[in-house]
Structures are given as structure tokens and as C-alpha cells.
Amino acid sequence: MFLVVVVLSLPGFIHSFQPLFSFDGNSTTHRDITQRAVLRKTAEVCRDIAASEGRDFSLTIDDSLTVARVQRACSSAGTSTSLVSTVMFRTSIANMYFSNAKVDVAFALSEEHHFDDETFQGGRDIITAGVSAVKASVKLESFIAGRWTLGRVCHTLQDFYSHSNWVELGNKAPYSALIRPDQPLENLAGPNTPTCRSCTGGNCADNLLPELLQQGLLTSGYFNIFSSSKPAGKCSHGGSFDKTSKQDPVGGISKDDTGSSHGSLHHKAADLAVNATMELLEDIRVATGDKNFLRLMGLSQSSVLCFVIDTTGSMSDDISEAKRVSFDIIDRKRGTEQEPSAYILVPFNDPGFGPLTMTTNADVFKDRINKLTASGGGDIPELCLSGLQLALTAAPPSSEIFVFTDAPAKDAHLKSTITALIESTKSVVTFMLTDVLASRRRRRSLQGTSPRSMSQSDAQLYRDLARASGGQSIEVTKSDLSLATSVIEDSSASAVVTVFQVVRNPGRPDNFTFTVDGSLRNMTAYITGAPSLTFNLTSSKGVSQSSSQSSGPLASFTTAGNLRRLSLNTDNQTGSWEISVASSSPYSVKVTGQSSVNFIYNLVEAHEGAHGDFSLKEGRPLSGGNASLLVSVTGSDTVKVTEVTLFDSSGPTEVNGSLQAVGSGNFLVTFSGVPAGDFAVRLRGEDSSSSSRSTQSGFQRQAPTQIKTSSISVTAQANNSNIEPGSTISIPFTVTTTSNGVVNNSATGSFTVRANNDRSYPSASPSTVTVAAGSGGKANATVTLTVPASATSGTDVTLTIEAENAAATDTNYAVLRFSVSSKVTDISRPVCQVVSSSTSCPSSSSLCASSQWKFVANLTDGINGTGIESVTVRQGNGTLNTSTVDGAGGENITVATYSASCCAQSVELAVVDRVGNVGTCGGQARESTTATPATTAAVSTTSTGGHTLGISYCLWISVAVSLLWK
Numbered sequence: 001m002f003l004v005v006v007v008l009s010l011p012g013f014i015h016s017f018q019p020l021f022s023f024d025g026n027s028t029t030h031r032d033i034t035q036r037a038v039l040r041k042t043a044e045v046c047r048d049i050a051a052s053e054g055r056d057f058s059l060t061i062d063d064s065l066t067v068a069r070v071q072r073a074c075s076s077a078g079t080s081t082s083l084v085s086t087v088m089f090r091t092s093i094a095n096m097y098f099s100n101a102k103v104d105v106a107f108a109l110s111e112e113h114h115f116d117d118e119t120f121q122g123g124r125d126i127i128t129a130g131v132s133a134v135k136a137s138v139k140l141e142s143f144i145a146g147r148w149t150l151g152r153v154c155h156t157l158q159d160f161y162s163h164s165n166w167v168e169l170g171n172k173a174p175y176s177a178l179i180r181p182d183q184p185l186e187n188l189a190g191p192n193t194p195t196c197r198s199c200t201g202g203n204c205a206d207n208l209l210p211e212l213l214q215q216g217l218l219t220s221g222y223f224n225i226f227s228s229s230k231p232a233g234k235c236s237h238g239g240s241f242d243k244t245s246k247q248d249p250v251g252g253i254s255k256d257d258t259g260s261s262h263g264s265l266h267h268k269a270a271d272l273a274v275n276a277t278m279e280l281l282e283d284i285r286v287a288t289g290d291k292n293f294l295r296l297m298g299l300s301q302s303s304v305l306c307f308v309i310d311t312t313g314s315m316s317d318d319i320s321e322a323k324r325v326s327f328d329i330i331d332r333k334r335g336t337e338q339e340p341s342a343y344i345l346v347p348f349n350d351p352g353f354g355p356l357t358m359t360t361n362a363d364v365f366k367d368r369i370n371k372l373t374a375s376g377g378g379d380i381p382e383l384c385l386s387g388l389q390l391a392l393t394a395a396p397p398s399s400e401i402f403v404f405t406d407a408p409a410k411d412a413h414l415k416s417t418i419t420a421l422i423e424s425t426k427s428v429v430t431f432m433l434t435d436v437l438a439s440r441r442r443r444r445s446l447q448g449t450s451p452r453s454m455s456q457s458d459a460q461l462y463r464d465l466a467r468a469s470g471g472q473s474i475e476v477t478k479s480d481l482s483l484a485t486s487v488i489e490d491s492s493a494s495a496v497v498t499v500f501q502v503v504r505n506p507g508r509p510d511n512f513t514f515t516v517d518g519s520l521r522n523m524t525a526y527i528t529g530a531p532s533l534t535f536n537l538t539s540s541k542g543v544s545q546s547s548s549q550s551s552g553p554l555a556s557f558t559t560a561g562n563l564r565r566l567s568l569n570t571d572n573q574t575g576s577w578e579i580s581v582a583s584s585s586p587y588s589v590k591v592t593g594q595s596s597v598n599f600i601y602n603l604v605e606a607h608e609g610a611h612g613d614f615s616l617k618e619g620r621p622l623s624g625g626n627a628s629l630l631v632s633v634t635g636s637d638t639v640k641v642t643e644v645t646l647f648d649s650s651g652p653t654e655v656n657g658s659l660q661a662v663g664s665g666n667f668l669v670t671f672s673g674v675p676a677g678d679f680a681v682r683l684r685g686e687d688s689s690s691s692s693r694s695t696q697s698g699f700q701r702q703a704p705t706q707i708k709t710s711s712i713s714v715t716a717q718a719n720n721s722n723i724e725p726g727s728t729i730s731i732p733f734t735v736t737t738t739s740n741g742v743v744n745n746s747a748t749g750s751f752t753v754r755a756n757n758d759r760s761y762p763s764a765s766p767s768t769v770t771v772a773a774g775s776g777g778k779a780n781a782t783v784t785l786t787v788p789a790s791a792t793s794g795t796d797v798t799l800t801i802e803a804e805n806a807a808a809t810d811t812n813y814a815v816l817r818f819s820v821s822s823k824v825t826d827i828s829r830p831v832c833q834v835v836s837s838s839t840s841c842p843s844s845s846s847l848c849a850s851s852q853w854k855f856v857a858n859l860t861d862g863i864n865g866t867g868i869e870s871v872t873v874r875q876g877n878g879t880l881n882t883s884t885v886d887g888a889g890g891e892n893i894t895v896a897t898y899s900a901s902c903c904a905q906s907v908e909l910a911v912v913d914r915v916g917n918v919g920t921c922g923g924q925a926r927e928s929t930t931a932t933p934a935t936t937a938a939v940s941t942t943s944t945g946g947h948t949l950g951i952s953y954c955l956w957i958s959v960a961v962s963l964l965w966k
Ligand SMILES: *[C@@H]1O[C@H](CO)[C@@H](O)[C@H](O)[C@H]1NC(C)=O
Pocket: 024, 025, 026, 258
């Protein structure tokens, strides 16, 4: 019992840079450090790409960069007038810092994850194994998994600068050995070497032993919340929760915030942590290439085009329409910034679904969709939700997914899993349903088998999922499908935002208002409902138009099946608009537009304890409890948020949040006593930027995905997020019953448990858990997950553990993300040996264009290496050719031959092996006054102080090539 209490309150004992927020207004958090490093490194990559393409890049790269400025500078169109959405970049950075912050919760007591207790080797192993996993994920284009691992790795790296005496030793540069597994960790204070003396009068400024500093020995503070014991003479971390710091030598050395024992060095440590994070990002950049690196950072403006398509016999018209509309989008946008960042296709039928195609190559997608044929099926429902599940886990967060089907789902049991996935990815799912029957009952065909057609109740499943995600359920005849697919074209436009969305089920006449602001372009409203539905639109200037006019002063609209699509004419009519809908059947209204002003949000939960910070909350908030959101406004640095509301889109309930600005356009929003229900997040604000003219323009945005509350709490914690192929991990989880947001100690009951993973890996879990009397309202159990030995390193796995009450009226879930990573044994970087170079460069630079110089190097990956995978020119604009030859010992040698004009007399090559170890190698053509020809010089490799320095010289006639390992 004691242990349970302690473990539950552990997250409070944060002992690192503050994860997300700094409430002293003064300290740098892991969130700040990560964001600064990501923005600077991303800007550097964009600068280098611009230089190589001969484009201007005027952005100054320093810590004043904002997400919006980097995104704009990186956009190759680069024009300040183009519509730029930073939602994806923001979301990706947020995923990195949330996973960074989670280390303080998931690994609160692991000294290696924080470089406590002088665990330098252990901490370095976590970093280098994690970096290998990130590279493996990028190779498989699993960018989401890559970001989660990267965030986690950065936490440990950043903590080194706060928890060790690296800063106190006077170092001005990052400790590079922490990201280089092939370098020894040197000058570590031995286990018996005393490192600290007691602080005097609470002042710890001078507590590191002078001998330690003189000898340049590295140490870190001991930390323990249970016991005060530590090796004799060792430094502590310090702070009220660290018991070891109460023991002689008392006090600590941490630089976590300005109030820490060595708080005066906090900013120095944080600045170094930024540079160290950049160094790690640079290593990943070189290993993965600039383009993939930018994708890992989430620097993409365009969304993915994602189709999930039923391929049974009756679907051939639908398939051709999906083909037509996707080809049209591809052909119009290819090569532009609006080209979809990736294409995803998942076919399904019965008994199969998949495989998933995810590609950045439009031609591959075209080819796959061309090969879809409608066949088989007939009278059976199809595996629609299984196909959708694949798409939801592969697509980046906040994607829009289009599902084409004319059949009921056979796998309706996946509904709650799909809903959980929708909530956690915030992806929008729109269904294109053809030939839904008007009646509730399915006809029986002459043969006595039921035809494929969907009844109203079958369609309701799709409507519910559409609604939960903020998508639509569009129901048309096959012949009208082409009129409805304009919604797909609309969603592929740049910077689409949702202004307002509501569902009325059951239907009733109602009036809705929404705010049109000056930044909105091309506003479109969608109304789905029965053919008898009528509406009336009134603009802010009092102009009106009724649904009897398909083209009028405010809108022109088209009707296809249950969908009316209105193109709004909002010119000079900013302000409050109203739409009145008259219908007694269910209907939905959605108003969108294009604008760079939008917001992202994530549920976060507070930890009690020393600093009181927050981490990402996955799963549903508790009914009747408090909920907190971290909200980030995108697209404008001049926006003021005035109101964030949770409102029940089907009823009158609204909960207003209290706002607290936490910097960089981020707000912590707290809602108290959120009742049971389904809520949408609506944000209102004012934009005082010049684009909205002199008047302050009010705006509103709504997040499409709904937030549901639950009275069940499901928490799960894995002790590792990387799993080796062929191994099984156990994940303990706890199901708790709550009322009004707190544990209901006296509640009892049994819960259905479902554990699903998106890879269909073998997994075992109890099918029910029981909260017994006297158990304090809790039940504990374990899920196991086995990764097959054949799984590829870098594969991501998402495990969802759901618990549902006996009446099946309430569900909650926990989401865990893993990546498969094999143990990396090749830790050495590729080796480069200059073989020869030829041709002299003339001494007169005016003649350089007419001469060429050449550089030849042998590249090997050592005897135990995984082999060279890529050689790229990092500097120089000459031509590189590579060929492979067998070396004397049977090893593979890659021969790199670089030739360039004498006007550019240096080259740097990046050599990457199959697991992403990076070596760089450079050469320079120099004029020599010596006319003596020389044969190839021997290559000497010396090892000094842990930094492998292989220096090779090669002289050939008058060219000297020098080679330097970096
Ligand atoms: C910020 O830190 C400085 C010293 O680094 C201190 O003097 C100042 O009082 C701090 N301000 C706040 C608001 O804590």
C-alpha cells in the first residue's frame, strides 16, 4: 500500500530542468531548450538548402526565432503573402517536448535517464541507443515514432548539463562524447574520489572540491527521495526532495532552475544544453539527409492525402471516383508547396485489409490506386474499421482521412478503439458512403441473402465516428459521388481551419452564430441533413439568404445527397454571422476557411510536488473533474486569446477555462468541474496584426476532434519505450473508478479490457478486471506485448489499453507508443582513406573555370561494420561517383571519386553506415610551388585523447589534399 501511494505521487519529484512550464518566470524549461534547438537547427538546414539552390535566406539564426518565422523562411516560395500554416510544425515540436517531459514521469527514479549518481556510461548508452532508434525510424519514414524517441533522448542529454559539473569545469562547448558511442568517457571522478564539501550557510556556490576542478574531473549529483545514503564525499543533486543532500556533504550542485543549489549557473547550463541538443540534431541530420530531417522536425505545410477504400465488387464506381479526385489533386499540386506531404492508401474488403501504402512519391500512389480492383465480397460486411485503424496510426496527427464504402462494418467491435485513436491523433475522418438505404431495415434479396446496402443503423456507426473526429458522413448515390468529392479537394487546400462545427442529433431547429475575421479566405460551410432541411444565412451586415436561393448575395451552394456545400462570400463582412437551420432530423453544420491563424491543444495533467508541473495526458479527462489544456496559437505573433471554452456540440453545456500565458503564444487553460459529455474546444481571440487592418479583429476557431469525459481512469506505464525484436514486454496498468474526478474508494465493479496494437503483434491481457470491495476503487493487471523476431528496427507500435464498464456506457483508455529497435553493435563510424587525387589547379583564379581537380577516397566501415549506405557531398558542387571493390581482406570498399572545378577547391563528404553512424571527411585542392611529383602518401591514423584523428596527406604533382576527421 505504501509503495502504491509513493509511486502514484512520484511524478511530483521532478529533478531536472522544469519539463514544460517555468512559474518563476525566469528559468528555462526542457520545452524551451528543445524548441530553441529545433528552431535553430531547422533554420540552419533551410539556410544550407537555400544556399545550394542559390536562393536568398535572410533569417538571423538566434534564440529569438519563432516557429512562424522559421516556417516562413523555410518555405521555398518564401513570399510573405502566401498563406502559411504552422500547425504541423508546432504539433511536431510539441510531441518532442511532451515526450521529453514524460521522462520525468516514466523514468522518475532511473538515475541513468537523468545522469544522476555519476551514471555517465548508462546515460550515454540511453542517448546513443535512442539516437540509433531515431535514425532507424526515419529510415522507415516513421516520423511520429522518431519524434517520440528523439524527445526522450533530448531529456537525458539536456539533464547532463544541469546535473553534472561540466559547466563548473569551465566548458564552453557541449560534451560530444555523449553522442559518440565510439569515444571513451574520460576524466570521470572515480567511485572513491570525493567530489563535494558541505555548503556553508545554505550557500552552495563553492561546494565542489578544488582538487576536482583542478584535475578537470567530471561528476554528477546523487539523488534519492527515499534514502539519504550516498558514497562518501560525493555531491548531491540538492533540493527539498533529495534526501542525500541532507547528508554530509550537504547541499547540491543542480542547475535545474534559478533557485537550485547552483542556480546562478542555470542559464549557462541551459544554453549549453541547447547547443548540445543542436549537435545531436546535426548528427541525425547528416545520417538521414536534409529532406528527411526536415520531415522529422515536422516542417511540412501540406497535409497528407489519405484514402481508405472498400474494394469489394460493387465499389468500382467509387474506386474510379477516388482515383479521379486524387489524380486531379496530384496533378494540380505536384511540385508546389501544396503538394501533399505524403500519400496513404489502405484497401479493405473481407476477409482482408491492407496493406498500407504510405509514400511521398505521387507516382507510387497513382500506381497503387490504379491497381485497385473491385472484386469479391457480395453479401458480407467488410473490415472497414481495421483498414481505418491502419490509416489512423500511420497518418501524421491532425490528418484528414477519407473512407469510401457502401457496406456496413464487420468489425464494429473496434469502434471504441478507433474512437480512442481518433482522440489521440486528432485526425478527422470523413466517410463517403454510397447507397445507404433510406429505411431502417435491410432488404432481403431474391436469393435470400442480404444485399450489401447499408441500413440507417449501419450508417450510424460511421456517423458517430465522423462526429467524434470532426469529420462528416456524406451519404450519396453512386451517381452523385463526384459532386460530393469536392470536400476532398477543399481539405487539400493550404491552411484550412475550422471556424465552427455543431451536430444536432436528434434534429431540432436552431440558430448558430460564428465570427468571420479578416484573415479568413475562401470560407465554406457544409450542412449535412435530410433533403427537407432548410436554412437561412445572415451576415454581419444584416444581409440574408435562404436555402431556396442556391446562388445569392452571401453564398452559392451545391447539393449532393445529404450534403450542401456553400461557398461563402464574406468580402468586407467580418463580424458575427448567423445560420438558422430548420430540421427535425439529425443534421450537422461545419464552417471552414483558410487562415494561418489557428491553434493546437493537448490535454495535460498536473503533478503535485516540488515544482508542480504538467505532462501530456493521454486518454479521457475525468467526468466531474478538472481538465487542463496546453493551447498554442499559430500563425500570428500578435494574437491575444480571450476565451477558451469546452462546449457540448449537441447541447447547451459550456465550460469556460481560466487562462494563463506561458510564453511563445502558449496558454495553460484550466477547466474545473467538467461534466460528463462530449466537448469541442473553441477558442476566441483578437488579432491586432496589421493584416486585419486598423480595427482589432475578433476571431474564433474550433478544434474538430471531440473530447469525451469518463468516470474510469486507466493508467499504464512501460519501463521502456524501445523493444528489441523477439522480446516480450509486460505493461502493468491500473483501472480506477472515480466520481467527480477523484478516486471512488468504495466503488466496485468489473470492466471489460481490450488491448489492441496497430501492428497485430501478439499481445495478451485479461479480458476483464474487477475492482473488488476493499481494493480502494482500483484494479491492477498486466498486458504483454511480443515483438516478432522478424520486426524491422524503427517500426513503431501503438498499444491502446481500454477499459469499459459493465453497461458498456463508459470507456477510457491509455495509449503507449513503442519503437522496435535492435541492439546496435556497430558503433564505429565509417573510415575514410584518401587514395589519390590528380590534376593541378592553376594558381591564377581567373583560369579556375577551365581546370578540374579530383579527389579519390576509399571508404570502409570496418570489419564488424554494417556497411556503407550512403556517401553525400556536404560541401562542394562537383560530381561524386562511387563504386564498390573488394579489399584485400575481403571487406567491401566504397571508392568515392569527386571531381570539381578549380573554382571550388574543397570538398566535404558525409559517409553514413547502415545503422546511421556518420563520418565526415574532407579534402582541399591547394596550389603547391613544389613541382615534385609524389606517390600516394601513407595514411596515418592517430588516436589522441578519445578523439580519433586520422590525418592523411596526399601529394600529387602540385595538389595537396588534406583530410580531417571531424
Ligand atoms: C530572476 O533571476 C534573477 C537572478 O538570476 C533574480 O535576481 C530575480 O529575482 C529572478 N526573478 C524572478 C521573477 O524570480
